[in-house]
Amino acid sequence: MRKRLRRLLLTAASLAVAVAASACGPDDERGASGTPTSAGAEPVAGTPTAGTPTAAKPSASSSTTASQNPTPARTTSAPTSAPTPAPRTRAAWPRISFARLTFEIPPGWTLTTDGNDSDACVQPVNRAGLPTMFGCAGIAIKSGSIPGNEMRPYQARQPGGWYPATDVQPCPVRPTTLADGSFNGITSGTSASPVESGLRPVGSRKAAYDRWTAACASGYLFAPQAWHLPVSRVLFLDYTGHAETARVLESVRFPG
Template identity: 85%
Template sequence: MTFEIPPGWTLTKYGSDACVQPAYRAGLPTTFGCAGIAIKSGSIAGNELRLYEARQPGGWYAATDVQPCPVRPTLADGSFNGITSGTSSPPVESGLRPVGSRKAAYDRWTAACTSGYRFSPQAWHLPVSRVLFLDYTGHAETARMLESVRFPG
């Protein structure tokens, strides 16, 4: 699989997974170590590390503990600003969306942090290709990158 990396962004690989994110990401919302678009492949973890499935409640949240908020993980008083809702909720939107020349199962959830910060994680899952694209906080570059995906064969 190939795709275009948005201008000013970089690709960082983590085993069979990757993150495409802005080269300069200081201060940008970051979830699970990625300030851009996470790409997972193979056996993909979903909610609380169960196997990912389309329409999975909290499918975007591959953790069993409280994760830091994508913005300001520590509040002004020094307390932890964790993700407090949306980690096990069903998607608020589901359907099929294009990824390159293929159709992916699309899900969007809503989530919030202790501070009140709200965000909408989105996922595009290609179960036959065993690939999942995750945009946790919404990036203008996501649509173009997904459109550019090319599969072998």
């Protein structure tokens, strides 16, 4: 009887020790999160998993500092462009006609003719002291049967085509006598070939252009120029060079 009681007591003690050991064992597969996951499955979006850092929320002190010291906004100014200058308007010139052509002449200039439509000169009204060639102190205009070198019919690129005279003509400047009393005549260029030839615009058409060089006994040099319109049978001659010639030629209008 005593032996059976001892065995029962020993058995009860063993059971008590086993229960205590079970209570002190490791956790199950839930881990620290307490949320079980399947092997290989991705975490649900928005749910941080173990080992993934999360952004720290700003503290109240840092928020206050940011609000008290705001970053100044950048301001950019639109680039300013220079004002567009107003277009210049050319002063009006009077328009005249000759040899069935119309063209402008500078204010203070006039048209003189030989009484018909074969020979004219556009020149300043006050021409005292200005270089003058064949009685013209501006732009000579010839029409019809135009004389060229020494009265030969005029042709483009003609040697001395600007010089119709058959004798020695006075120099365009100081045309009378030199200091020693000698005659200041034209000494070269009266039969020389042009130094430049080509086509140049006259109004809406092209003219045969020629330029020669000439000299006087005094050493005065000049460069006669000619614009020949063979269809219209008109020749413009600028013997000594005038700034106004370009605009006069540009303004030429033809009949029709």
